[in-house]
Amino acid sequence: MWKQLSVLCLLVALGCDSAQKTQGPNDESGKPKVALIMKSLANEFFSTMADGAKQHQLEHAQDYDLVVNGIKDERDLSRQVALVKEMVASGVDAIVIAPADSKALVPALRKAQAAGVVVVNIDNRLDEEVLKNEGVVIPFVGPDNKTGAQKVGEYLASKLNPNDSVLMLEGIRTSFNAQQRKAGFDAAMAAANIKVASSQSAEWEMSQANTIAASMLSEHPQAKAILAANDNMALGALAAAKSAGRQDLLIVGFDNISAAKTAIEKGQLLATADQHGDKLAVYGIETALKMLNEPSSQSPEDVETPVDLITADQ
Numbered sequence: 001m002w003k004q005l006s007v008l009c010l011l012v013a014l015g016c017d018s019a020q021k022t023q024g025p026n027d028e029s030g031k032p033k034v035a036l037i038m039k040s041l042a043n044e045f046f047s048t049m050a051d052g053a054k055q056h057q058l059e060h061a062q063d064y065d066l067v068v069n070g071i072k073d074e075r076d077l078s079r080q081v082a083l084v085k086e087m088v089a090s091g092v093d094a095i096v097i098a099p100a101d102s103k104a105l106v107p108a109l110r111k112a113q114a115a116g117v118v119v120v121n122i123d124n125r126l127d128e129e130v131l132k133n134e135g136v137v138i139p140f141v142g143p144d145n146k147t148g149a150q151k152v153g154e155y156l157a158s159k160l161n162p163n164d165s166v167l168m169l170e171g172i173r174t175s176f177n178a179q180q181r182k183a184g185f186d187a188a189m190a191a192a193n194i195k196v197a198s199s200q201s202a203e204w205e206m207s208q209a210n211t212i213a214a215s216m217l218s219e220h221p222q223a224k225a226i227l228a229a230n231d232n233m234a235l236g237a238l239a240a241a242k243s244a245g246r247q248d249l250l251i252v253g254f255d256n257i258s259a260a261k262t263a264i265e266k267g268q269l270l271a272t273a274d275q276h277g278d279k280l281a282v283y284g285i286e287t288a289l290k291m292l293n294e295p296s297s298q299s300p301e302d303v304e305t306p307v308d309l310i311t312a313d314q
Helices: 002-019 044-059 077-089 106-114 128-134 145-157 176-191 206-219 231-243 258-265 277-293
Strands: 033-038 065-070 094-097 118-122 140-142 165-170 195-201 225-228 250-252 271-274 308-311
Touching: 033 044, 033 077, 033 277, 044 065, 044 277, 065 077, 077 094, 077 106, 094 106, 094 277, 106 118, 106 128, 118 277, 140 277, 145 176, 145 225, 145 250, 145 271, 145 308, 165 176, 165 206, 165 231, 176 195, 195 206, 206 225, 206 231, 225 231, 231 250, 231 258, 258 271, 258 308
Parallel strands: 033 065, 033 094, 094 118, 118 140, 165 195, 165 225, 225 250
Antiparallel strands: 271 308
């Protein structure tokens, strides 16, 4: 008992500064408190995810309380690590996280588990080798990004000819979902005998994608298409294509944000993948609540969620 009290005191001492920035646990209600920690809320995909989670909590207000957090920049790993620590110090019962990096967040999440917090990984899968080395088991709730990207790539390939060349804009290369989307695109292009003339990371960012796509189009004017690992980068590539007078260029993305959906309807983008961002956090929250309510489910299996091809005809 004294050992438990000592650990509690240490956690409180370490987290006192952070606790001032966050809500404290709802002790009076007796309801579990779930923290949703996402990547950049400037990205519409994650703001949609946050809205979906908030709506779910309103509809299940008697079941749990929710705290929503996000970082300003998807590359700000230190801030996301700090958010994990702040949520543990504030007394949350569960953390549902879309990690900005598949490796860097694992140590902080291991410490959260050690403090008795249930952890669920959504959207971007944590690195299996790092989890194993850290001795951590964290369930992943999310889509098969490789399959989704392959669907998009295959649709693009159906509009091209063998031996055509394409360009690729990757996400942050240390993120598992970026790696899987690239793998899916690569597999679709290889199967159709289409050459990837250049593949560079634009780190999920529209402005970077615009600059990089413009450079790639200048270097590879024969390219017939651009595969972008998210819709923000696809929209950046679209702007670059317009500036280069390449209205013939076929561009695909991933996420199905509203601007991409509109661009597809107008014939400006060819396709994207919908991983149902409005439901993704909800799936993670429901998994966390199950783990809290059913102790035997403390190490549940991963949950694969839907990912669908979106085109002007679908």
